[in-house]
Amino acid sequence: MSTRTGTSASVRLGAAGRYGLLVVAGVVSLAPLLWMMASSLKAGGDIIARPFSFDPGQFTWENFRSMLDTIPIGTGFRNTAIVVVVKGALTMIFCPMAGFAFAKYAFPGKRLLFGTVLTTLMLPTLVLLVPLLLEMSQLGWVSTFQALILPGAIDAFGVFWMRQVIMAIPDELLDAARVDGAGELRIFASIVLPVIRPGLAALGVLTFINIYNDFVWPVVAVNDEQHQTLQVMLSALAQNIRSGQLGADWTSVWGQLLAASTVAAIPVLIVFIVLQRHLIKGVMAGSLKG
């Protein structure tokens, strides 16, 4: 009897500890984001003087207004949108296609090609920085959309992942379509793609987030403002501020910086909130990568 109550007390204590830990972890995860958004709506001086008090009655759009005056953020959004749409489309069409070939066909050279895919997964992206930049300048592509879009499109990870997903489709389904006289492309488009829709959704979310947030390659590949993506523009702004070009007192532009960061984070957060189940599935599938 006494051991039983002892156990249930310790179970209850365990549960309290567990939820306590989870709540703390959740709060720590969200706090910087919420702080950024709430502070972007505060008057400049208040961000510094009262960083932890938020009074919705005092909120102002002033930071957003002055931010829009200083940063060509519209251009940044446009450039990011172009890259996301084109690079994303390339990935979403050609990764499943290559994955299909690796999953469902036997062809000479397949093992060699697939081995290459697996090797690429292990390779640090930083290795490519120097030679890719040179390649771009040889092609005359520095500061162009081609440079932002083509390197890194149709990436090996997407191909590998789509292969795993497509392997689960029974061969009989494809053979039945062949007997009915469907061509290979038709089979891909009207059988494979609809069947793997959940996998495609997950690939889509991850691809969007990766391209939208990408920074290392865009900052190296682009030197002019016309082609800067949103992220590059933000970082350039921060550097200008740090070197004092926008004003000696750098705390006076905190509001603007927070407003710009909020604007940059919101599209990806909306996509995340709407599609987070697919994202979590995608990350879990990504653990197959090992």
Place this chain on the structure above:
Amino acid sequence: MVTVTEPTATRGEASMIRRRRGGRPGRRGSRRVKAAPYLFVAPFVLVFAAFSAYPIFFALQLSFTNWHGAGALEVIGFANYRFLLTSPDFWQSMATSGALWLLVVPAQILLALTIAVALRKARFRGLFSAALIAPFVTPLVAMAQVWIILFDQDFGAVNHGLTSLGLPAVGWLTTSAWAKVTVALLVLWRTTGYAVILLMAGLSTIPSDVYEAARIDGAGAWQQFWSITVPLVTRTLSFVVVIGTLTVFQLFAEPYVVTGGGPFNGTRTAGLYLYKHITNSDLGLGAANSMLLVLMVLALSLASIRLLRSREDS
């Protein structure tokens, strides 16, 4: 990996043979079936050849030359490698990345495993998972701005909080030791949720009757964690360590935006040092540095896997 590939290949072949025997009219059909996989992989292969394979071989070649972006390639043998391996700057960048690894990876494993175990039996799992992975999807550059502002020495919210608790203010971005911590905190904040989700996936493969049996044998919670959970998620754990190692040794954007590599090069990671060669137009040197970085990352990943696997065996 090979074992995974093999059965598909044979299955694919079998279905192809079936198809041929199935007597599709004429040779046109089978030729089309043969050509199809090549057409399907062609776009991937083209982009891969042009923007991955070619640059890698180009980088390897460049690493043996003294090249600044124009003129003929002057082959200088291993001089770039010798220069780097005897350069204090190179070793300082490696040491900085090593220090960041120590600050990030062990803490991340500990945190992620604890949270994943807690999350496993909790209600509202979807809600907690979403909150935990949210930082992972946020644009790094935007969050780096927030970090600079939060951790400002004189006016930042973090020091504001510390001093209001009667603690001393910290030079989060102004001393080279604390700047590493600040960058490490940003990496931890952004990627720990990702590690939690990976570990959750690993934990979900452990059948619950294993715990049942252990409980009947009188194993306490701690014992269960240490002798069931940890060994059974070793694979996932090593995956998390490898990902963490790759992330830290390629760290570029975080120190680039938050600290610019400073103060006093205190956060000039291997990745930022590599970038310096690009901005200096020392491209042969940069290529050699890339190659050394690849070797380092591969060696570290393999070592972490080895270490974790040996735990699994014992």
